[in-house]
Amino acid sequence: MLNAGTETSSVTIEWAMSLLLNHPEVLEKARNEIDNHVGKDRLMDEADLPKLKYLQSIISETLRLFPAAPLLVPHESSDDCKVAGFHIPRGTMLLVNAWSIHRDPLLWEDPESFKPERFDGVEVESWKLLPFGMGRRACPGSGLAQRVVGLALGTMIQCFEWKRVGEEEVDLTEGKGLTMPKAEPLMVRCKARDMVHKVLSETS
Numbered sequence: 001m002l003n004a005g006t007e008t009s010s011v012t013i014e015w016a017m018s019l020l021l022n023h024p025e026v027l028e029k030a031r032n033e034i035d036n037h038v039g040k041d042r043l044m045d046e047a048d049l050p051k052l053k054y055l056q057s058i059i060s061e062t063l064r065l066f067p068a069a070p071l072l073v074p075h076e077s078s079d080d081c082k083v084a085g086f087h088i089p090r091g092t093m094l095l096v097n098a099w100s101i102h103r104d105p106l107l108w109e110d111p112e113s114f115k116p117e118r119f120d121g122v123e124v125e126s127w128k129l130l131p132f133g134m135g136r137r138a139c140p141g142s143g144l145a146q147r148v149v150g151l152a153l154g155t156m157i158q159c160f161e162w163k164r165v166g167e168e169e170v171d172l173t174e175g176k177g178l179t180m181p182k183a184e185p186l187m188v189r190c191k192a193r194d195m196v197h198k199v200l201s202e203t204s
């Protein structure tokens with residue numbers, strides 16, 4: 001349970017931050033949204049999350065491009081069944097390639113691009129975007145994960161200025177491992193924003 005919950009969430013935050021560093025205009029839009037809804041006098045908290053729609057879209061778009069469990073978890077058919085016209089005998093191991101579904105050009109426009117705006121005001125069908133699986137064995141921690149990732153990423157955006165280490169874009173090559181980590185761990189420069197000093201001096 002701890003493994004299923006921690007690495008998946010931290011890997012997602014690292015991918016999100018990498019994508020934001022390669023798309024500074026998205027990072028700025030997310031920061032403006034937080035500043036507008038939360039202000040600069042306090043840290044954001046869980047109750048702010050439902051109002052931060054653009055932040056949620058950034059997380060959905062990150063989970064679309066880099067789902068922490070790209071093949072979900074192996075399932076076994078408990079009976080003979082048909083999947084997409086194929087006969088599947090009882091006891092067959094089935095893998096769902098969510099990574100490929102999330103990048104299918106028949107389902108998504110410009111699927112390789114990072115565009116959080118694609119989720120603006122759109123209710124996406126659950127079979128198109130399934131980073132948490134679906135059905136009876138779907139991830140029971142998805143609600144917690146959305147909150148943890150939203151709160152951690154949102155607070156990092158609210159409190160710090162983020163910059164790439166060099167001029168070149170962050171390398172988005174995928175590494176090996178069950179939770180699809182980055183091949184190269186993210187290195188980044190950050191600087192506390194003025195509001196951090198204010199908030200901390202008031203709470204100390």
Ligand code: HEM
Binds near residue numbers: 009069074131
């Ligand atoms: C971004 C974060 C997370 C992602 C992307 C994720 C993704 C997944 C996926 C794809 C599955 C398999 C679903 C399937 O095969 O249909 C799964 C199962 C599971 N997840 Fe998560 N998860 C995340 C966070 C969490 C958290 C925070 C917890 C709990 C604290 C958790 C607990 C579990 C458990 C216990 C299962 C196994 C459920 C079962 O077999 O019935 N996960 N998760």
